[in-house]
Amino acid sequence: AIYHSFDELKQNSFDFVIVGGGVAGNVLANRLPENPFWSVLVIEAGGPIDNVTELMIPAMAPRVAPNTRFDWNFSTTPQTALNNRSIPVARGFALGGSSSINFMVYTRGPADDFNRLASITGDEGWSWKNILPYIAKNENFNSPANGNTTQFDPSVHSFTGINSVSLAGFPHPDIENRVIQATQESAEFPFRHDMNSGNHLGIGWTQETVKDGKRSSSAVSYLGPQFIGRPNLNVLVNARVTRLLTREEGSVAFTRVELTQDAGNSFQQVTATKEIILSARSLMSPHVLLHSGIGDSEDLTTLGIKTVHHLPSVGKNLTEHPFVPNSFQVNSNNTPDNAARDPALAQQILDEWTANKTGPLVDAPPVMIGWLRANESHEIFDRFGDPSAGNNSAHFEFVFGRLYRTHTFSITGGTLRLNTSNPLDNPLIDYQMLSSEFDRFILREAIRSARRLLSLPAWNGFILSATTNATTDEELDQYFAQNARGIAHPVSTAAMSPRGASWGVVDPDFKVKGVGRLRVVDASTFPKIPTAHTQAPTYILAERAADLIKETWFGDTS
């Protein structure tokens, strides 16, 4: 059941306490109570999502973050390579976490990503071949609002998992037909029938976490009506975890979770008899670890926080995909922007969605997506090597939608640090965005590649003007400095590394190194940023985590 107040809970001790009811947290909230002997508590800082229409309408995604009541409303420290701008850092503040506010794009990433994860961690269980069953447990492919069933390869999809995935239910032929024609006009831009097959290079149709015209967040799917009533599943909302506490002074076994529901006026505690699992995401999981005394002892001492376990990698290696808008005025009255200009039309399509769950509001903004590689003969590859996950992994992505956007993977490592010793204060988030020469090079390549694409005959008469005519390296870098931001995929602040490694925060089974009864399971544990929008990789990761946790406690019914 969902509880709004700590006092409503019938017990204050549970087998598992999960911090954060987002993507990863809700997968565990679903899978662990499959064992009827285990009691599970999820503690979520945000509120429930019932009856919040704007969270359910896919096309409203751009309006629900950043800087709304569904967002944590963080921003970065001034970014040197972005003319010292602080950029917004959107994070879901609601049950479902960021899956309640994200753009719903469903991309697993290339097989290379998972094979690299296996090789970095030394755990073959992470290879593409071995994670396929977890993809199947997560995905439930279904027909979109308009019955479209041809634009995907059924042989690489699952129809039996929990979270719904669908094709676009309201096509935009003006854009789609031109994109497809362009893929036939130049070998530089191959067509990709299904980018979730393990090989994603090329341009193809978007798949999205939508069901029957509505957002399918982890709160809708993994906490759906058939699951939330389980007697051993408890979800406490509007409750913020501040610290984790050890069993007793001097111990490194974490068994108690401290939380507040009134912004720190009072604090409560719950006990986990088996494990605490942090699923608060790349910014808040390290934040909670640091406030609990797990982190770099020098930094903690400076802030007056007592070190329980010295683990220097906590909060380091923060990596985000840089993103620049690259939009064009087009010669068409048939774009997703029309309703923004015409209030009567906006009302008409809202009425259609309300009545039938059809029409332009059934889709998230991206219409088609391209995954492409930069020209590897450039001398920069001699200096930096190729940091991509493999030859079948993209260096940059195009998103064709209401805007035409570009984002790239990043090799820059930033940091998440504490600002003060007060767990309710915001952390210091430093992406170091575009501070690497290689990242700037890739973004320039992406813009130039986009221009080559749009100069193909497919677009004749369609493009009227571009938002930027920046051409030289210097002009483009200045355009990025003024316009780049993150695409809300921060990862790697509690990175997974081989057992016994001198770096990293968790072992390949998510156990926090050097402490007991504590795991981190969320996007913070990817040691490298996935070549994908990060929700599907996080769902997959959490599905495997559930099995690993079950293995640890197999047969334990105490």
Ligand SMILES: Cc1cc2nc3c(=O)[nH]c(=O)nc-3n(C[C@H](O)[C@H](O)[C@H](O)COP(=O)(O)OP(=O)(O)OC[C@H]3O[C@@H](n4cnc5c(N)ncnc54)[C@H](O)[C@@H]3O)c2cc1C
């Ligand atoms: C605006 C936006 C757009 C995005 N678009 C896409 C997209 O189109 N496709 C895609 O694949 N990915 C997208 N993403 C990224 C994707 O949603 C995330 O990768 C994914 O949600 C990460 O899952 P997670 O479990 O690590 O964290 P989350 O899903 O963010 O869950 C973390 C949860 O922990 C809670 N929490 C945090 N701290 C505490 C605390 N101290 N106490 C209690 N609860 C706490 C949070 O409120 C949140 O509910 C987007 C993200 C955003 C923000």
